[in-house]
Amino acid sequence: xxxxxxxxxxxxxxxxxxxxxxxxxxxxxxxxxxxxxxxxxxxxxxxxxxxxxxxxxxxxxxxxxxxxxxxxxxxxxxxxxxxxxxxxxxxxxxxxxxxxxxxxxxxxxxxxxxxxxxxxxxxxxxxxxxxxxxxxxxxxxxxxxxxxxxxxxxxxxxxxxxxxxxxxxxxxxxxxxxxxxxxxxxxxxxxxxxxxxxxxxxxxxxxxxxxxxxxxxxxxxxxxxxxxxxxxxxxxxxxxxxxxxxxxxxxxxxxxxxxxxxxxxxxxxxxxxxxxxxxxxxxx
Numbered sequence: 166x167x168x169x170x171x172x173x174x175x176x177x178x179x180x181x182x183x184x185x186x187x188x189x190x191x192x193x194x195x196x197x198x199x200x201x202x203x204x205x206x207x208x209x210x211x212x213x214x215x216x217x218x219x220x221x222x223x224x225x226x227x228x229x230x231x232x233x234x235x236x237x238x239x240x241x242x243x244x245x246x247x248x249x250x251x252x253x254x255x256x257x258x259x260x261x262x263x264x265x266x267x268x269x270x271x272x273x274x275x276x277x278x279x280x281x282x283x284x285x286x287x288x289x290x291x292x293x294x295x296x297x298x299x300x301x302x303x304x305x306x307x308x309x310x311x312x313x314x315x316x317x318x319x320x321x322x323x324x325x326x327x328x329x330x331x332x333x334x335x336x337x338x339x340x341x342x343x344x345x346x347x348x349x350x351x352x353x354x355x356x357x358x359x360x361x362x363x364x365x366x367x368x369x370x371x372x373x374x375x376x377x378x379x380x381x382x383x384x385x386x387x388x389x390x391x392x393x394x395x396x397x398x399x400x401x402x403x404x405x406x407x408x409x410x411x412x413x414x415x416x417x418x419x420x421x422x423x424x425x426x427x428x429x430x431x432x433x434x435x436x437x438x439x440x441x442x443x444x445x446x447x448x449x
Contacts, residue, residue, distance in 0.1 A: 166259070167427055167443055169416060170367020172346065175218040176418065176426035177255045178446045179231025179281055180248030183209035188391040189379070201382040209245055212380070212421040213445045214277060216252060217373050218259055219364050224267045224344045227256075228362045228373045229420060230281030230293065235323060250447065252281050253293070266294040268343055271301050271325075272375030273359045274309040278420075279324040290327045299328050300343055302351060303336035304358035316356070316394070352377055354399035355392065371416035371427075378403060379421035381428065381439040407437050416442060 167174045186208055190198040202210040214231040231252045232244075240246070253263055271279050284293045292299070309320045328334045342348040349360045355376040362373040377399060382388060386404040389396040410417060410430040417439070418427050426446075428439035 167416060169364060169369050169371050170346075171222055172364055172366040172371075173218075173220040174364070174371055174416065174418070174427070175220070175259045176443055176445065177216050177218050177227075177252060177259060178250070178426075179214035179216060179233075179252040179255070180246065180250070181211055181213055181423065181447070182232060182247070182277065183207075183211055183245035186210040190382075191389050191391040191393070191396065193388055198382070198388075202380070205245070207245075211245075211423045213419075213423045213426070214248075214252075215418070215420050215422070215426050215445055216281075217362070217418050218256065218261065219347055220261075221344055221346060221366075225261060225265055226268045226270065226344060226347055227266050227294065227297070228270045228418075229272055229278045229375065230269060232277055233281035233284065233293070233324070235280065235283070235285050235290070235321075255446070263294045264296055266297045269294050269297045269299045270343060270349060270360075270362050271299060271305075272361065272373070272420075273305050273356050274301070274325050275319040275356075275376070276321045276324060278375065280321065282324055283327045290323045292328055292331050292333050295331075295333075297333065299334050300341075300349060301325070301328075301334055301336055302349075302358040302360050303338050305356070305360070306334075306336060308356060308358055319392075352402060354395050354402055355390070356394055369416070370413060371418065372406075372410070373418040373420070375420050378417075378419065380419055381422050381425050384430065384437040384439060386437075407432075411437070 186204040217228040219226040283290050339351045364371045389399045427442040
């Protein structure tokens with residue numbers, strides 16, 4: 166747990182999975198990226214499913230939800246999923262039950278971010294956090310319902326349609342404050358309506374980067390993913406915001422780094438690098 170003014174920040178892990186290393190680093194040559202992220206025999210790299218619990222003192226806000234447990238054996242093998250301590254169990258260790266989550270913010274609706282938003286109960290799929298309001302960019306919802314051939318494999322409608330059916334969704338457009346001190350900011354880049362989460366308390370700021378900057382290796386502005394639909398935008402946003410992150414000493418939360426959950430960003434003669442605040446539970 167990390168104190169941010171009056172807030173508590175808890176990096177809560179839904180486990181680990183694997184994605185193709187080439188896809189994670191786009192045009193970066195394999196001999197370069199594999200030094201930062203060694204691949205397995207199937208060219209996949211290990212990634213965390215780190216979510217963020219923000220306890221403001223009056224509200225509990227969960228940012229992203231991991232993969233969840235609705236997947237079959239083929240999916241688990243394809244993505245090398247390891248969930249020895251699923252998110253609800255990890256939240257319990259932080260003293261929180263699913264019923265105590267007031268808001269769930271989804272950075273976007275890809276299965277590794279929204280999969281845990283719902284859970285199967287018998288023959289039904291229902292919200293995992295039954296009393297929470299789910300914050301989703303309206304444009305993101307439209308993207309997920311009508312994906313293009315390149316992105317349709319990333320969206321699973323059971324992850325998000327039951328939320329609307331249960332009347333648990335609040336759609337936002339662009340930047341909006343969810344609770345005092347916690348707001349979403351539309352970034353685009355990864356997908357058109359990708360959003361990050363900014364928390365501010367006591368004159369300090371924390372940013373949950375989601376897929377704009379999934380790991381500490383992606384601190385290099387030019388290191389963008391093959392999954393990014395708008396890679397030039399991602400590179401430009403990182404270059405601008407990382408300067409602010411260094412200057413203002415933001416707490417940066419990395420969703421997919423297998424070892425680093427939270428870090429400050431510092432700059433030296435080699436460029437930007439992470440100064441670890443908190444590791445990933447079960448990482449290393």
